[in-house]
Amino acid sequence: MKLGFVIPSVGPAVNSAAGLSAFCRALDDLGYDTLWVADRLLTPVDMQATYPGKEQPYPPQMTRNLDPVLLWTVAATATSRARLNASTLNTFYYDPTHLARQLTTLDVLSDGRLDVGVGIGWMKDELDIARGADWHQRGRMLDDLLAFLQQWWTTNPVSWGSEFFSLPPVHADLRPVQAGGPPIWIGGASEAAMRRVGRIGTGWLGVDGLQDSSDHLWSIARGAAQDAGRDPDALKTAMRINLEPGMSVDSVAGKLERMAGSGADEAIVDAFAMFPTLDQLLDFASQVIAEWSDRGKA
Secondary structure (H helix, E strand, O other), X not given: OEEEXXXXXXXXXXXXXXXXXXXXXXXXXXXOOEEEEOOOOOOOOOOOOOOOOOOOOOXXXXXXXXXXXXXXXXXXHHOOOOEEEEOOEOHHHOOHHHHHHHHHHHHHHOOOOEOEEEOOOOOHHHHHHHOOOOHHHHHHHHHHHHHHHHHHHHOOOEEEEOOOOEEXXXXXXXXXXXXXXXXXXXXXXXXXXXXXXXXXXXXXXXXXXXXXXXXXXHHHHHHHHHHOOOOHHHOEEEEEEEOOOOOOHHHHHHHHHHHHHHOOOEEEEEOOOOOOOHHHHHHHHHHHHHHXXXXXXX
């Protein structure tokens, strides 16, 4: 099982490009397989949505939000081995052609190490403020955007016409390093999300503790892959572990062992809620991967 670590996209830890670059380079040197980002655009003062899996409305760190694409850019230039991914990118907040250019550029800058994790989001308050789009159409909007990205990465010139946006024929000479474009990962815990995984995804992005029945959801993804003429056995899973303050390295290693035993292809360690500085996060990341190695897993 691969091991990933989340670059803190929220909270006080990231304060300079130099500090973030050193942090990413150190994670790469430690042997982490993937560096992950999250995507939170804004925090309404009058919050109505509840944070998934929590009774409290919102983690306090999530009032200071950094741009995930810019974090990716620093990580791409600071590292040479680890892949880059997102859990998850809120694609609704990006103009489609702008996003296509950004992701293609990142694939070039990272020498083909970019994966793109996407989802439909959970915070209606944010979508209402930032986009004003129909909350109930966000699944169709995501499907449309992903189809457009596939078109952008595989044809030139590119044109597009759908109910959500249109584009006349344009040149797109900037080509991704990876044939067909960066792999797409799909987040979510609904049956619709799992059908999307099966139809078009490289794999599924889950969150530890939020899914009542992963086996049931996974069977839906496999069935959708088969219906689409794809190989269900080629689908992958990456599970994010949201750590709480005070969790020990040993308890995290225990969670990783459980993930590996369940057949996950990658576990993602998200420790933003535990520490306020990059130095503390890096020290913890070093202890986790050392313990994982001691158990014969790394």
